[in-house]
Amino acid sequence: MSIVQNANEVDGAATEEFLASSEGLRTVLTVLDQLGPDGWHTLPVAKVLLELAQKRFAPVAQAWHRPPEDATYAAFLAMRGRSARTARDPWGVVTRAVELAMQAETYGERLLISPERARRPVHRPAEAPMRAGEHEEFLYDIVATEGSVAGRSDDGVERLIATCAAFLVVAGWPHARARRVVEYVSMRAADMGSRESALDALRRDNVTRLHLGLSHSAWNTLVGLLIGAKPRVGSTATLGVFARVLLGDQLGDLLRDTDLLDQAQLTCPGGSHD
Template identity: 60%
Template sequence: MRNNSDESATFDAEDVEQFISTPEGLRAVLTVIDRLGPEGWQLPAVEVLMRVVARRYTPVARAWRRPPEDAAQAAWLAMRGRSARTAEDPWGVVTRAVELSMQAEAYGERLLISPEKARRPKHRPGETPVRAGEHEEFLYDVISAGGAEGAGDGIDRLVATIAAFLVVAGWNHHDARWAVEYVASRTADLGSQDSARDVLRRDGAIRLRLGLRQRDWTRLLGLLIGSRVGAAPAGQLGVLERVLLGDTLADLLTDAELMDLARRIRPEARDG
């Protein structure tokens, strides 16, 4: 004979999971937890909530080669904040927080600084440390996460943000987006900044299609990918990495030196 109470509990858990998976459901559960205070996190629904969190964000953690537990912790911290309860899309707020946390941890480890410092460019060191024998990994860590929820949207935002920056600097919109998409894709394929820089610098067909002189094409690669460790400026992060780390279009536009470089190397500019 079946235990009807067990069947009911299982059905209820599945029902709660479906409810929590919606924006309205997550908002309602987080609101109840907030009203109850610390005891709210002891509710049976919280166990179901964390199962949903684990399923959603384990792929994001793996994309950045972080433990799934780190993603769950980042989601839990985000869900405790007011913005997750009041946002139109609570899951969107949590997802963005997890993405930024995983990015900051990955880049903090790479740059040998804390994740908090890795989030903002003003706190990053001028030179990127490199461990002995380390083969630098770059955009392919993100682009290869094609199966992760929202990964495609993330790459679209990356390209759109940098293309918009170039357009403000005077670039033609089509040229700007095409150049960013091409360099990001080739960098992901090649697997490291140095490989991408060396191969793309010799890519004469693409340079000519954009109408750039060799010097300006090399400068564009430096702007997008960053400079080689030991070069001047030493180990400077490219805008592809900066946006992956959380920089916004406003952050890029307020960087006067970056804006000046983007203006000087645009295809129409021929004044030196």
């Protein structure tokens, strides 16, 4: 408990390590709940917790084109709720709350409705209103062919792009490049109509690979990571990040898969891949 009460007197890295654990977050949130609203102003560890949340959720905000402060505020609201204190995975609850908040704000702006209404797909208008001079075709308007990795739904494609881009950013990709490469691979995969065709076509796409500054091995790893691996003799096919997200995985689920995160880090532009 001393690390909760005396955060300014202990090593900052030790404090962040404590807060990054499920039990550490639960302990701090329980103390803050007992102290009431003033606890967030008077308890030194509360400031450290908010700073950690800003660093942790900045990629999520960037993936949805929101300022990092929006994600921090969404995390703050989630951490004040009972579910974050009582859940088996408190950080998972907060992560999901931040993702939903960023989605709602983005859809709210796009559809000219409130974020509260945008949280529920059933309350969203069937078509986005056309603004003067606006002719952009959003990815969620693309109808994927049957068997494609990018299935259509109200949230499907935009959630897919944002979650996968945020995952790559956490792994070390620059945000703008991560967003572009996820959009590009998802659209090419939808055009191909099957995973095998998409893998073959994208792995031969040297123009895009060179534009991104990736080696052959890094590009092949990235394509396989996103789309999935072909089945080989004696083994089954491996689900790609696209399929995992479309099947319900959240950003937190992807980040808890250390093998997947290690693989993503090997694809970062400028790294040693050859």
